[in-house]
Amino acid sequence: AQSVTQLDSQVPVFEEAPVELRCNYSSSVSVYLFWYVQYPNQGLQLLLKYLSGSTLVKGINGFEAEFNKSQTSFHLRKPSVHISDTAEYFCAVSDQFQEYGNKLVFGAGTILRVKS
C-alpha cells in the first residue's frame, strides 16, 4: 500500500528566507501528487498538483514543487516566505491505476512557522 513520509514535523524559518518542505512516497508506480495547505481551524486548500508532464509544478502563493520519480520525492519550495505562510502543509499521493476509486494517502503534515 502507498505511504507518504513528510520528513519534518515542524520547520521554523525567518521571514524572506527560502524554505523546502520534504515529501517522499513509497511506491514507484505511476502516481498523482498534491500539496495542500491548512490554516488554523480551516479546511485544506490545494496548493499545487502533479498529474503528468513537466516535473516542476508551480502553484498558488509563489510555491512550487519538483517531482523526482527516481527518488520518489515531491518536495515543496518557496524562495522567500512571508509571515502569512505560517500554516500546516500536507503532501498527498494517489496511485493512477487504483482498483477502486482515487483515494488520496496523506502525510502527517509539516508545520511551517515563519518568524519575523
Next chain:
Amino acid sequence: DGGITQSPKYLFRKEGQNVTLSCEQNLNHDAMYWYRQDPGQGLRLIYYSQIVNDFQKGDIAEGYSVSREKKESFPLTVTSAQKNPTAFYLCASSIGPGQGYGGYTFGSGTRLTVV
C-alpha cells in the same frame, strides 16, 4: 460558486449522545470522504463513498456511521460507541474514478467537543 459546506462549525456533545455532522456539496462530485484530524496525527480516513447508496469503511470507522442517499450529501454520525470523539472533522469530495483526476475539495471542518 461550487463548494462543500460543513455544518455546524462547532458542536458540543454530551457523554452517551449521538451527533450528526452535515456535509453538502454542489460540485457534482461522485466521491465523498470523511476524515478525522487530531493534533500531530495528520488526517485519518473514517468512511468514504464513491457512489450513491454505497460506502466503505476507512481506517478508523469504529464508533461512526454514514449514509449516502443523495449525491450531494454525506452525513457522518458520531455514536456513543466512539470513546474519544473530540477532534476536528473534515469532509472532502472528488470526481469519480475514470474521469481524470484533480484531487480533493475540502469543506471548512467541524470541531466536535465532548462536554
